[in-house]
Amino acid sequence: MAGKVEARKAALREKLVEAAEIRIARDGAGALRARDLAQDAGCALGAIYNAYDDLTAIIMAVNGRTFQHLGAAVEASVADADHEPPTQRLILMSNAYLRFAAENTNLWRALFDLQMTAEGPVPDWYLQALEGLFANIARPVAELFPGKGAEETGLMVRALFSSVHGIVLLGLERRISGVPPEQIETMIAQVLGQIGPG
Amino acid sequence: MAGKVEARKAALREKLVEAAEIRIARDGAGALRARDLAQDAGCALGAIYNAYDDLTAIIMAVNGRTFQHLGAAVEASVADADHEPPTQRLILMSNAYLRFAAENTNLWRALFDLQMTAEGPVPDWYLQALEGLFANIARPVAELFPGKGAEETGLMVRALFSSVHGIVLLGLERRISGVPPEQIETMIAQVLGQIGPG
DNA sequence: TCAGTATTTTGAACGTGGTTCAAATTGAAG
């Protein structure tokens, strides 16, 4: 019975991220409360701190899942779009990004909100998840700018991702943008439609 | 001596925003503490709540100033650039935006961080300040796309602002972007340089 | 099986921080 405690610990970790995911999705990461989480997971308040260092670590665990889902959604959007021109593939991915953000706003926000708050270095898997996203963008961009070097292409990839991210971010903040959600796609197309050589 | 209390109250409000501005600029809006603020302003803890509804209201007051400074910086960047082509003017404004954000990161972040947190409606002057920024962008955009209607131009203005905002936001988050600050200008130019008719 | 030891779980308690409010202080009026 050596793995019994291990298994119980793992089960608790699992229950905690699941409960946290539900709460973050519903109320946002800022509304996550240790006491609520303990209740949801059916454990003692202190047990949370046996499973994770602190609440931030749990949010990070949720972010890990969210990144997976986000990455899958973006990749699926161009899974069978090889025949489409590169600009169109960029637009497809961006719309998938928008859709994911719109349907999972709080979880998606947690992905980027956390960075601002926490001081320490971003975990490695975080950066790698981002690189994964960038890799998908890099393919159409490389097709669009065959002449450019890797350096400049890499910057362009980040610039385009950041642009779409900004459009989605402010666009979903209805109170600021005043733009109805269905217009966000138009804005993305307006910007990405311009991208191309010469 | 009718206006005496009024004046004292106004003076306290002033001291509070000034102290808050200094603290937010140094440590970020999230690190603002009521007790520190009271000490800085030389008033009792409770006095804060005579002058303002809550800490959020003080941050909003600071944001009001920040918006003024930001608007002034952006306008100044194209003050005597009428002879420049529209794309160049967009780049000038964007670089001014970047520069302001880089030099006043915490104050600039507070401008957008707060929205996420607070639930209530955004105050009117907030939206008007944004409209003021948009108006500056609208001029070059209208020159670039003389054929487009007001509707589409308005969307494009928001799309471009959001794009630059996104590039600056993620670019300054060094831990995420991994891009050195001086490259952010390059990314802005990469995207804005593409904008133009047909 | 059981006593003894190690490990895990528990939740009361601590520290921090925003906000409140009864009491003290200050200012206005007679």
Added chain:
DNA sequence: CTTCAATTTGAACCACGTTCAAAATACTGA
């Protein structure tokens, strides 16, 4: 100077993340 209203004060309240000594549980050897 006295009285009354308004303002100012800071101790106290509550919510929350986190800790840690004690209780519960699991493991080991006889």
